[in-house]
Amino acid sequence: MSTSLPTNNPPDEPSRLVDDFVPTLIDVGAHHLCPGCGEPIAMRCVMEAIDERELTARSVAVFGIGCYTAFSNNLDIEVLQALHGRAPSLATGVKRAKPSTIVVTIQGDGDMVSEGLQEVLHAAARGENITCIMLNNGVFGETGGHMTATTVLGQRTKTSLEGRDAALHGRPILLSSLLAQIDGTAFVARGAVNSAGNVARTKKLLLRALTAQEQNAGFSFVEILTMCPTGWFIETEEAPDYLNDKLAAVHEPGVLKDVLGQ
Amino acid sequence: MTLRMAPQAKDPQLLQGSEAIADAMIAAGCRFFSGYPMTPFTEVLEVMARKLPEVGGVCMNAESELEAIGMAWGAAATGTPSATGSTGQGLSLMQESLSEITLARLPLVVLNMGRAQGDYYQATRGGGHGDYRHLVLSPADAAEAIDLIGLAFDLTERWRNPVVVLGDYYLAHTARSVTIPAMKTRETPEWALDGSSGGTRHAKLISPLGTAKQRDDVGYDIAVHYADCVAATNEMIANVEPLAEVESTDDAEIIVVAFGTPGAYVRAAVRQLRSDGVAVGFIRPITLFPFPSDLVARATQGVKSVAVYENNQGQMLDDVRLAVLGNAPVHFIGGLSLDSSGFGIAPDLEVSVLVDRIREVAAQ
Numbered sequence: 267m268s269t270s271l272p273t274n275n276p277p278d279e280p281s282r283l284v285d286d287f288v289p290t291l292i293d294v295g296a297h298h299l300c301p302g303c304g305e306p307i308a309m310r311c312v313m314e315a316i317d318e319r320e321l322t323a324r325s326v327a328v329f330g331i332g333c334y335t336a337f338s339n340n341l342d343i344e345v346l347q348a349l350h351g352r353a354p355s356l357a358t359g360v361k362r363a364k365p366s367t368i369v370v371t372i373q374g375d376g377d378m379v380s381e382g383l384q385e386v387l388h389a390a391a392r393g394e395n396i397t398c399i400m401l402n403n404g405v406f407g408e409t410g411g412h413m414t415a416t417t418v419l420g421q422r423t424k425t426s427l428e429g430r431d432a433a434l435h436g437r438p439i440l441l442s443s444l445l446a447q448i449d450g451t452a453f454v455a456r457g458a459v460n461s462a463g464n465v466a467r468t469k470k471l472l473l474r475a476l477t478a479q480e481q482n483a484g485f486s487f488v489e490i491l492t493m494c495p496t497g498w499f500i501e502t503e504e505a506p507d508y509l510n511d512k513l514a515a516v517h518e519p520g521v522l523k524d525v526l527g528q
Numbered sequence: 529m530t531l532r533m534a535p536q537a538k539d540p541q542l543l544q545g546s547e548a549i550a551d552a553m554i555a556a557g558c559r560f561f562s563g564y565p566m567t568p569f570t571e572v573l574e575v576m577a578r579k580l581p582e583v584g585g586v587c588m589n590a591e592s593e594l595e596a597i598g599m600a601w602g603a604a605a606t607g608t609p610s611a612t613g614s615t616g617q618g619l620s621l622m623q624e625s626l627s628e629i630t631l632a633r634l635p636l637v638v639l640n641m642g643r644a645q646g647d648y649y650q651a652t653r654g655g656g657h658g659d660y661r662h663l664v665l666s667p668a669d670a671a672e673a674i675d676l677i678g679l680a681f682d683l684t685e686r687w688r689n690p691v692v693v694l695g696d697y698y699l700a701h702t703a704r705s706v707t708i709p710a711m712k713t714r715e716t717p718e719w720a721l722d723g724s725s726g727g728t729r730h731a732k733l734i735s736p737l738g739t740a741k742q743r744d745d746v747g748y749d750i751a752v753h754y755a756d757c758v759a760a761t762n763e764m765i766a767n768v769e770p771l772a773e774v775e776s777t778d779d780a781e782i783i784v785v786a787f788g789t790p791g792a793y794v795r796a797a798v799r800q801l802r803s804d805g806v807a808v809g810f811i812r813p814i815t816l817f818p819f820p821s822d823l824v825a826r827a828t829q830g831v832k833s834v835a836v837y838e839n840n841q842g843q844m845l846d847d848v849r850l851a852v853l854g855n856a857p858v859h860f861i862g863g864l865s866l867d868s869s870g871f872g873i874a875p876d877l878e879v880s881v882l883v884d885r886i887r888e889v890a891a892q
Binding site for chain 1: 559560562586588590591592594595596597598599600601602603604605606608610624625628632721722723724725726727728729731732733734735736737738740741742747748
């Protein structure tokens with residue numbers, strides 16, 4: 267017996283399969299992330315970029331801990347699972363021991379900026395030939411919407427109920443801006459997945475970052491702003507605009523640094 | 529990879545313990561090492577930084593012990609024989625990763641060039657979270673350390689479980705004549721990551737949460753994975769032979785137990801007492817985990833008493849008592865003994881002091 271949630275607006279036609287598309291290199295497409303989450307879109311961008319660059323049989327993805335960890339065991343590229351915050355040092359070990367690999371880290375803002383800031387800064391300063399990818403939604407989504415080091419001022423979380431207050435909670439760290447100032451970085455950019463246009467632009471940023479790694483140009487970094495309607499305590503359909511108005515107003519999308527020749 | 533070092537045993541040479549350990553690691557096949565300077569571990573890192581690149585290996589001076597263990601974790605996942613280390617304090621920082629590396633079933637050799645002997649619990653019980661055990665080897669001098677480093681790399685490769693080599697300040701900083709064994713090459717294991725299984729529909733996964741892919745319709749099942757880890761640990765414990773140095777126990781009325789470098793001083797005290805006609809025997813556990821419990825139980829059957837020396841408040845004491853199982857009184861004749869540096873120069877490690885303490889036990 268199937269169960270359905272009560273609704274005031276029942277569909278006027280029976281459900282039908284629109285498409286049976288499984289994204290590239292994502293084996294089963296199944297995940298248990300919330301409706302409206304931006305992380306599956308970001309993951310798909312990463313996988314498509316690896317596939318397009320024909321790096322599938324050279325890549326090792328090092329995963330942090332967050333909602334996106336749901337993807338660590340359903341990808342068709344090799345995966346090494348790290349602790350919360352520690353992916354850049356594991357990625358360093360993989361790359362130094364096997365320089366032929368293409369190594370990417372998948373981390374959230376809580377993982378990379380709150381718990382693991384030291385790791386990513388030092389990896390960048392070493393000019394480590396890895397690509398770190400941060401999925402930034404400004405909250406600890408997996409624990410249920412708590413304040414991270416990138417939560418913007420005024421943003422409501424379970425540990426900043428009246429909104430993040432600079433006097434009480436401090437100010438957000440703009441990691442991309444910080445990394446762009448470090449000499450060891452070759453490419454630093456910030457994208458978003460709240461619209462089709464931004465998804466396409468984000469994929470181009472990822473392709474550029476992979477190119478930097480292929481050319482041994484140094485540390486490459488792509489921050490991707492993702493929606494978290496659950497952790498933001500808003501309606502699912504409001505999340506893309508909320509991302510635009512709140513997060514992107516502080517963590518501005520764009521290419522912050524690119525030392526590669528055109 | 530070209531090896532400049534000739535693949536045969538070298539002539540005896542006068543080496544500090546730290547350098548002997550580093551040379552032994554390279555000879556045992558270690559090709560990745562990461563660390564953060566801390567006395568008395570520092571010299572091992574120095575020597576590895578100098579010598580590992582000469583054989584095509586990588587040595588990283590990490591930003592902290594957290595990154596040092598992380599880098600070794602990543603390198604170990606590529607199947608590269610890897611090691612890291614510190615003193616007990618630095619290993620405290622590494623414990624979270626050590627727990628997860630064990631649950632990810634990765635091989636790794638971990639040095640603890642400890643200060644005094646306060647890290648027995650940390651090494652044998654593990655200072656991290658969760659349900660795991662590490663094999664722990666405890667050399668008494670540089671020559672034995674060389675053998676145990678080779679054994680550590682063999683054991684960690686065989687059991688895919690970290691192996692701790694517990695040394696100390698004396699071991700690190702005392703020079704003696706030693707022979708470094710022939711260079712060993714190790715096969716890359718089939719589970720190692722290099723990216724090449726990507727796109728095959730069976731891409732490899734190394735994770736402390738398990739290795740079952742969602743495609744197999746199970747996803748991560750932590751209950752199953754942890755149970756598998758326990759089974760692997762039990763098989764390891766059942767098959768790793770406990771090692772100990774045993775001397776004059778057959779007719780002994782008193783057995784003295786000590787480990788590590790202090791064990792050599794206690795052995796000297798026992799020999800002096802023997803020459804004075806005191807019926808005393810000596811056991812020095814070499815594998816601290818698995819502890820040579822059966823051997824201690826057999827040797828102490830029917831003795832008058834057992835004495836334990838260690839340079840701490842009494843940690844191995846627990847394992848000795850568990851082995852003796854109440855068949856004889858177990859006296860603690862050790863205790864924290866430090867100079868002002870805290871590194872582990874022990875005023876108590878004076879043979880006449882140890883002789884007096886053993887005589888006190890004999891008189892009881």
